[in-house]
Amino acid sequence: MKAIVMHERGGAEVLRYETFPTPKPMANEVLVKVHAATVNHTDIFHRLGDFFIQKDLPHILGMDVAGEIVELGAGVTDWQIGDRIVATFEALGRERNGAYAEYTTLPTNQLHRIPDGLSYIAAASIGLAFTTAWIALFYNGALKQGQRVVIHAASSGVGTSAIQIARWQNAQVIAISDPDKAERLYQLGADLVFDRHSPDLVEQVIKTTNGQGATPILDLVGRTTLQSSIRMLANKGQIVCAGTLSGDLAEINIMDLLMKNASIHGSFAVIQPQDFDQILQHFAAGIFQPVIDSVLPLEEASAAHKRIEAKQAFGKIILVPTPEHHG
Structure with a gap:
């Protein structure tokens, strides 16, 4: 598969678009074909070494992902191939390879179904940003x-x-x-x-x-x-x-x-699964709107990081794997 791979910490130039082994789902995991991955400030902190990646390099960033399940690991019964999912969690892109790739593996306990009528790009944009705001305002504020x-x-x-x-x-x-x-x-x-x-x-x-x-x-x-x-x-x-x-x-x-x-x-916590599902439903109903700065091909991850660092972005930048490389 194609992925954005970090072999060292540093500036945006360390994000390289290259071929990387497609991961295999372990027990209670699924393999997801990535349709959209969000770029977050947290990714920049990980890239610079301000936050420590808790695995060996090379590493793939990205803690917000929306996509479809293409393979089931052992023991997975509640999910099926073709299900549309979204996930965001602390370990993704930190303790395990993340979403800046054509495929990523995810534990089933972190999956949320994307409601009908909500696009992959919109679903991916919600993740870390909306859950952080929700936790801050409701759980702690x-x-x-x-x-x-x-x-x-x-x-x-x-x-x-x-x-x-x-x-x-x-x-x-x-x-x-x-x-x-x-x-x-x-x-x-x-x-x-x-x-x-x-x-x-x-x-x-x-x-x-x-x-x-x-x-x-x-x-x-x-x-x-x-x-x-x-x-x-x-x-x-x-x-x-x-x-x-x-x-x-x-x-x-x-x-x-x-x-x-x-x-x-x-304020730093994990959102309750039912709250994340409620947020998704509110987006599907039009109560909340996705705020998307731009949608870029996956290979332009470095440019996305530079845009955020220059404080030019309004809302989220989404990376999308190019269709011709999928498969």
């Missing part, structure tokens, strides 16, 4: 109807997912991003979009919430935004940290946090 929610890095995959989830919960959605992305953020359901570079960003949020501040605040940026997130918070408010796009170490004024009876909550 205690999101409720009608709250005032601030979303940093609103044009990212997690950010655009969080906007849709918060809108669905009838929250007031305040998106923080670059001004040139505002129109698309309004289309997704943001009530207000503020320029992340604005010198009076905190004051704008306080003013638009009638002086009360916001909660929860979804902070995906970390080092450069955490202190301003504290200043935007409502009394007894909560910041949910689900990413560190600007760096892991942040300096904060603890007194500001203390005076507001506020909390900072980390």
